[in-house]
Amino acid sequence: MAMSVKLNISDMACSACVDTITKAVKNVDFSATVDADLQSKTVSIDTTQSEDDIKSVITEAGYTIA
Numbered sequence: 001m002a003m004s005v006k007l008n009i010s011d012m013a014c015s016a017c018v019d020t021i022t023k024a025v026k027n028v029d030f031s032a033t034v035d036a037d038l039q040s041k042t043v044s045i046d047t048t049q050s051e052d053d054i055k056s057v058i059t060e061a062g063y064t065i066a
Helices: 015-028 051-060
Strands: 003-008 033-037 042-047
Touching: 003 051, 015 033, 015 042, 015 051, 042 051
Parallel strands: none
Antiparallel strands: 003 042, 033 042
16 A cells, blocks of 8 residues: 655755665665655655655665654
């Protein structure tokens, strides 16, 4: 079952950051939809994975979840 996760990523600063976060999420859920807003430093993700799993892969990619 898909769920929506919205996270604040305090150190997401550029399009390369968005690409890295997107790739990290897609590595655990290929069908996930990732929508990032650099100005507000938020990422909205529609995924079949748990919120904890998504947070974990983003943290492992080197980003801080506020």
